[in-house]
Amino acid sequence: MDALRVENVHKLYGNIEAVKGINFSVKEGEIFGLIGPNGAGKTTALRMISTLITITSGKITVCGYDVATQGDEVRKSISYLPEDAGAYKDLSGRTYLRFIAGFFTDSDETDKMTQRGIDIANLGDRIDSKVNTYSKGMMRRLLIARAIMTSPRFAIMDEVTSGLDVMNAHDIRELIREIAGSGVTVLLSSHNMYEVESLCDRVAMINKGEIIMQGTPAELKAKYNANNLEEVFIRGVKSVEQSV
Amino acid sequence: MNSLFNLVKKELRELMTLESVISILVVMILFVGLGFMISDQTEQAMEPVRMGVINYDGESSTYYDTVDSTLDGMYDPATRDQYLIKLYPSSILTDDEIISLMKENGLPNLLVVDQNFSENIDGGTQGKISAYYISENSGAFGGIDSDSVQGFVTVINGAVSTKLMENELSVSPEESAFLKSPVSFSMPDNYTYINGKLYSDITPSAISGAMMTQTLMVPIIIMIVIMVVGSIVISSMGTEKENKTLETLLTLPVKRTTIVSGKILASGIMGLIYGAAYMVGMYVYMSAMTSGAGGVNLADYGLVLEPVDWIITMLMMFVSILCALGLCMILGAFVKNYKSAQTMTLPISVIAMIPMFIFMFVGWNSLPAVMQAVMFIIPFSHPMMVMQNLMFGDYVLVFGGLIYCVAFAAVTVLVTVKLYNSDILLVGFGQTRLGRILAKYKKAD
Numbered sequence: 001m002d003a004l005r006v007e008n009v010h011k012l013y014g015n016i017e018a019v020k021g022i023n024f025s026v027k028e029g030e031i032f033g034l035i036g037p038n039g040a041g042k043t044t045a046l047r048m049i050s051t052l053i054t055i056t057s058g059k060i061t062v063c064g065y066d067v068a069t070q071g072d073e074v075r076k077s078i079s080y081l082p083e084d085a086g087a088y089k090d091l092s093g094r095t096y097l098r099f100i101a102g103f104f105t106d107s108d109e110t111d112k113m114t115q116r117g118i119d120i121a122n123l124g125d126r127i128d129s130k131v132n133t134y135s136k137g138m139m140r141r142l143l144i145a146r147a148i149m150t151s152p153r154f155a156i157m158d159e160v161t162s163g164l165d166v167m168n169a170h171d172i173r174e175l176i177r178e179i180a181g182s183g184v185t186v187l188l189s190s191h192n193m194y195e196v197e198s199l200c201d202r203v204a205m206i207n208k209g210e211i212i213m214q215g216t217p218a219e220l221k222a223k224y225n226a227n228n229l230e231e232v233f234i235r236g237v238k239s240v241e242q243s244v
Numbered sequence: 245m246n247s248l249f250n251l252v253k254k255e256l257r258e259l260m261t262l263e264s265v266i267s268i269l270v271v272m273i274l275f276v277g278l279g280f281m282i283s284d285q286t287e288q289a290m291e292p293v294r295m296g297v298i299n300y301d302g303e304s305s306t307y308y309d310t311v312d313s314t315l316d317g318m319y320d321p322a323t324r325d326q327y328l329i330k331l332y333p334s335s336i337l338t339d340d341e342i343i344s345l346m347k348e349n350g351l352p353n354l355l356v357v358d359q360n361f362s363e364n365i366d367g368g369t370q371g372k373i374s375a376y377y378i379s380e381n382s383g384a385f386g387g388i389d390s391d392s393v394q395g396f397v398t399v400i401n402g403a404v405s406t407k408l409m410e411n412e413l414s415v416s417p418e419e420s421a422f423l424k425s426p427v428s429f430s431m432p433d434n435y436t437y438i439n440g441k442l443y444s445d446i447t448p449s450a451i452s453g454a455m456m457t458q459t460l461m462v463p464i465i466i467m468i469v470i471m472v473v474g475s476i477v478i479s480s481m482g483t484e485k486e487n488k489t490l491e492t493l494l495t496l497p498v499k500r501t502t503i504v505s506g507k508i509l510a511s512g513i514m515g516l517i518y519g520a521a522y523m524v525g526m527y528v529y530m531s532a533m534t535s536g537a538g539g540v541n542l543a544d545y546g547l548v549l550e551p552v553d554w555i556i557t558m559l560m561m562f563v564s565i566l567c568a569l570g571l572c573m574i575l576g577a578f579v580k581n582y583k584s585a586q587t588m589t590l591p592i593s594v595i596a597m598i599p600m601f602i603f604m605f606v607g608w609n610s611l612p613a614v615m616q617a618v619m620f621i622i623p624f625s626h627p628m629m630v631m632q633n634l635m636f637g638d639y640v641l642v643f644g645g646l647i648y649c650v651a652f653a654a655v656t657v658l659v660t661v662k663l664y665n666s667d668i669l670l671v672g673f674g675q676t677r678l679g680r681i682l683a684k685y686k687k688a689d
């Protein structure tokens with residue numbers, strides 16, 4: 001079954017068409033990468049999928065729910081981690097996780113879910129420090145813990161390791177592998193081609209609002225006669241520029 | 245309900261910081277301190293006037309005793325020597341010498357009775373009294389002493405006039421009193437109709453003055469509270485966007501109506517805490533302002549708020565705060581960050597200032613019809629005038645205002661929810677069709 005189906009989706013900002021009839025689907029348990037240059041429409045697509053902004057035309061279903069008409073059901077199934085996301089600075093890490101857990105469980109289960117988040121964040125004693133004292137790596141760990149502790153069916157992660165050092169980025173990638181292994185579907189957007197290649201089962205590339213290629217990393221490398229996904233990316237962008 | 249409680253708790257946890265508690269306490273302490281200062285000034289103003297007297301008129305002259313006994317009669321014999329200082333210089337003093345003498349004796353006021361006072365009156369011309377004052381920068385109560393001295397001279401004038409009639413026309417003091425005032429009209433002869441009842445001994449002017457003194461600060465408090473809560477909610481939106489927490493919040497399994505209600509409710513609670521703190525401070529302040537003797541007690545004329553009236557007042561205040569919060573949430577949808585949020589509070593402050601200035605000086609019934617319509621439309625006007633309207637039993641205006649404010653708050657919440665369901669919140673007004681058309685028009689300009 002498809003966890004996500006995006007069918008002929010358009011998004012207009014005034015007269016500007018940011019997304020031009022994209023189509024792709026993500027299977028349950030899959031890690032799917034959405035790549036593309038800056039301003040290609042990745043974040044707009046992710047925001048539409050996560051019910052944050054409206055769809056101009058077309059249809060998106062997440063876990064069988066229509067994002068346009070069943071937004072509440074979609075939000076119960078997903079967990080969205082935006083690029084450069086933050087947490088409430090005056091709260092401690094623990095209080096923040098408890099606050100989020102409060103939306104997903106009743107009081108009896110809130111403690112268990114919070115503890116799960118604390119375990120995933122693995123911040124030690126610092127979980128009780130105020131969020132505004134956290135480093136970027138600690139903040140990212142907390143936010144990923146927030147996104148995962150709720151056991152979502154579908155996780156959407158935008159630039160999940162952006163700005164992190166090698167160790168932190170590695171740990172987070174391992175975490176994503178782990179949750180995908182437990183059956184969570186992951187939609188990932190990243191500029192880090194190594195990350196996409198090593199994590200994703202399938203990849204779609206978006207450029208100027210259009211999906212210009214999709215397939216497994218191996219299929220795409222073969223198609224463009226490339227050694228890695230970075231070369232695929234560069235050749236894909238250039239081929240679009242030449243065709244224009 | 246659980247989500248709403250969760251949101252309100254989080255918002256309050258963020259809003260109820262050490263800084264905000266300190267700011268509430270500082271404002272309270274300021275008002276209370278100001279109240280004690282004014283109370284001290286009022287007590288000083290209530291003390292007898294300390295005054296010196298130089299009577300150059302000879303002790304054997306016709307009116308010396310009249311002036312002397314009249315002045316003595318205006319002071320309590322037990323403390324008279326402390327406040328009424330009689331000076332006997334050996335010669336006629338110049339103005340400079342009089343000022344030096346006042347300074348030496350610590351006298352802020354001094355009356356000088358001319359050496360030919362009695363002689364002139366006996367001769368058919370006016371006797372002369374001069375008053376000297378040393379003016380100090382003593383604020384609102386600085387003029388009270390000199391007003392009292394002027395009053396003393398008026399009393400002396402009356403006493404001398406009575407004596408003059410007795411001497412020249414051989415009339416008794418009772419007859420002279422009649423000659424000076426043949427028309428009977430005193431305070432008890434004033435009748436004023438208030439709330440269906442006729443009261444004597446009071447004038448509308450006195451009622452209006454007393455009411456103005458007691459309710460003068462209400463519009464200011466309402467305006468301050470609206471500005472504070474407005475700033476809280478708009479800043480909260482700015483911070484959500486700046487810290488990038490809004491996107492996460494909007495993808496949680498919670499209805500947008502709940503998010504909007506949570507923010508409004510938490511800010512409303514903070515607003516009430518601020519309002520209550522200011523009210524306590526203002527109560528002390530106003531008690532000091534009105535503690536002087538001789539004031540009009542409005543309760544004697546049925547102009548008093550019953551417990552149910554206080555409930556209506558608080559309800560009106562709360563609903564009005566909700567209106568402000570609803571408007572601020574709408575404006576908050578357009579802010580980009582915390583900094584831009586600060587400028588967004590300006591329109592709300594201006595809207596709150598208009599009724600504040602008007603109701604500080606003018607009552608509802610004194611306004612022309614157009615201004616009444618404008619004031620009714622502004623939801624913040626209603627809590628500013630509710631106390632006076634309740635005292636005068638103008639319930640149509642009170643409940644009309646309450647219903648209007650509830651409807652206004654409901655509309656703002658609905659508009660806010662609509663905005664929260666739109667793209668504007670995340671992509672900004674500039675990315676909408678209207679925003680782009682306006683930007684294009686501006687560019688062409």
